[in-house]
Amino acid sequence: MPAELLQFLDRRIPRYTSYPTAVQFLADVDGSTYTEWLAALPAHVPVSVYLHVPFCSELCFYCGCHTTVARNYTPVAAYVDLLEREIVLVGRYLGDRRRVVHVHWGGGTPTMLQPRDFARLTAALRRTFTFATDCEIAIEIDPRTLTRDVVFALKEGGVTRASLGVQDFDPRVQKAVGRLQSFEQTARTADWLREVGIVHINLDLMYGLIYQTIETVAETARRSLALNPDRIALFGYAHVPWMKRHQKLMPEEALPGALERFAQSRAATIVLKQAGFRPIGLDHFAKPDDLLARRQRQKGLHRNFQGYTTDEAAVLIGFGTSAIGVLPQGYAQNASSTVAYGNAIKGGRMATVRGRALTEDDRLRRDIIEQLMCNLEVDLAVTAARRNRSLNDFTAELSEIEALARRGLVYRSGGTITIPEDARPLVRTICAVFDAYLSNQETRYSRAV
Numbered sequence: 001m002p003a004e005l006l007q008f009l010d011r012r013i014p015r016y017t018s019y020p021t022a023v024q025f026l027a028d029v030d031g032s033t034y035t036e037w038l039a040a041l042p043a044h045v046p047v048s049v050y051l052h053v054p055f056c057s058e059l060c061f062y063c064g065c066h067t068t069v070a071r072n073y074t075p076v077a078a079y080v081d082l083l084e085r086e087i088v089l090v091g092r093y094l095g096d097r098r099r100v101v102h103v104h105w106g107g108g109t110p111t112m113l114q115p116r117d118f119a120r121l122t123a124a125l126r127r128t129f130t131f132a133t134d135c136e137i138a139i140e141i142d143p144r145t146l147t148r149d150v151v152f153a154l155k156e157g158g159v160t161r162a163s164l165g166v167q168d169f170d171p172r173v174q175k176a177v178g179r180l181q182s183f184e185q186t187a188r189t190a191d192w193l194r195e196v197g198i199v200h201i202n203l204d205l206m207y208g209l210i211y212q213t214i215e216t217v218a219e220t221a222r223r224s225l226a227l228n229p230d231r232i233a234l235f236g237y238a239h240v241p242w243m244k245r246h247q248k249l250m251p252e253e254a255l256p257g258a259l260e261r262f263a264q265s266r267a268a269t270i271v272l273k274q275a276g277f278r279p280i281g282l283d284h285f286a287k288p289d290d291l292l293a294r295r296q297r298q299k300g301l302h303r304n305f306q307g308y309t310t311d312e313a314a315v316l317i318g319f320g321t322s323a324i325g326v327l328p329q330g331y332a333q334n335a336s337s338t339v340a341y342g343n344a345i346k347g348g349r350m351a352t353v354r355g356r357a358l359t360e361d362d363r364l365r366r367d368i369i370e371q372l373m374c375n376l377e378v379d380l381a382v383t384a385a386r387r388n389r390s391l392n393d394f395t396a397e398l399s400e401i402e403a404l405a406r407r408g409l410v411y412r413s414g415g416t417i418t419i420p421e422d423a424r425p426l427v428r429t430i431c432a433v434f435d436a437y438l439s440n441q442e443t444r445y446s447r448a449v
């Protein structure tokens with residue numbers, strides 16, 4: 001990678017898990033907007049469900065998620081009551097029992113829930129929604145704290161896929177980021193899950209953390225292969241200490257620079273590709289016969305708040321603090337603070353505090369950005385025509401694309417824009433060309449690689 005490209009690697013750009021991104025959400029979307037949107041949803045539309053559990057037993061210094069440390073179970077138990085009430089509340093506005101095709105338990109650490117609470121929430125969901133027979137139920141797991149009883153509860157609750165947090169197997173890195181986790185703990189978790197029939201295993205790895213080197217990242221990728229996962233996410237560490245103050249617990253000067261980050265991601269990518277994994281979008285890898293890889297070949301991948309997904313539902317109902325719902329009209333996000341969320345739900349009100357109603361222009365740009373993020377390609381002419389627009393509406397963007405094309409970062413052939421394989425790490429940079437909100441906002445995002 002030529003040094004002049006450093007300027008692109010160093011840019012701060014969103015990860016485009018949504019468009020417009022959460023930074024553009026406004027307070028004019030509130031509980032009454034959300035209830036109107038829910039009530040207007042046609043009965044036949046399938047939905048996906050996201051449940052957020054904002055608790056962990058320990059703080060990982062790199063963590064960028066909405067979570068807090070719970071020293072005992074009291075706040076978790078109180079939160080389970082709230083989640084159950086929210087499910088009932090949303091069900092009331094939705095009316096008919098909607099068909100659910102995909103459920104994701106995220107956090108935080110959703111496996112902090114005791115088996116009886118996991119069962120209680122699953123039952124509440126099953127009373128409110130009709131689960132599709134092939135419904136995927138995925139959950140994020142911290143292998144350090146998982147118990148066998150919880151594994152049985154996950155099986156009982158119909159879980160089909162598990163994402164195991166790993167990050168890096170190197171003890172020096174683990175110590176520096178406040179997350180000591182032996183290889184054996186991770187391997188045991190995978191074994192336990194497989195024993196009960198939860199056979200779809202994802203691993204979460206990271207690069208760009210303090211004391212990580214090309215070698216630790218490549219070695220972690222190599223050791224991950226021994227666990228035989230179906231999918232691996234390789235997230236670039238997002239350093240946002242202005243939002244997550246605990247990230248200052250890591251000495252900033254020990255963070256790898258942009259070129260080093262790029263080299264780390266490339267090293268892990270080489271290891272995973274040599275083992276037969278297919279790169280998916282910005283930061284995922286999948287075995288060639290895994291559904292994610294198959295959908296990528298069919299250009300049927302989607303991007304959501306968890307990353308890349310085979311989930312085809314256009315509607316997402318989010319439960320819990322900070323959860324974001326996606327409805328045909330736009331995005332609606334719950335309060336992030338447990339207190340504000342709890343006060344709303346206890347009062348019988350939606351906890352929505354912000355969101356974004358979509359304009360036609362937003363919808364078109366969202367289509368373009370999602371295709372680039374998933375397929376590394378978009379037929380701009382066809383995509384624009386679907387919304388009664390044309391290439392002429394993108395003159396400014398196309399001249400920026402031409403400038404990137406002169407550097408070999410993108411190809412343009414007529415209305416089709418293609419990102420070549422070696423520019424995959426810069427996919428966000430190409431997407432940013434179509435982001436109508438990005439100017440002056442860059443400092444609020446993390447690095448592009």
Ligand SMILES: C[S@@+](CC[C@H](N)C(=O)[O-])C[C@H]1O[C@@H](n2cnc3c(N)ncnc32)[C@H](O)[C@@H]1O
Pocket residue numbers: 056062063064065106107108109110140141142143164165166167204205206235236237238239
């Ligand atoms: C929502 S977290 C839940 C993980 C689970 N609680 C655990 O401990 O394994 C999911 C993943 O997000 C990734 N992640 C967390 N903070 C991040 C950050 N600041 N930048 C990039 N990825 C991050 C990590 O790979 C993590 O495993």
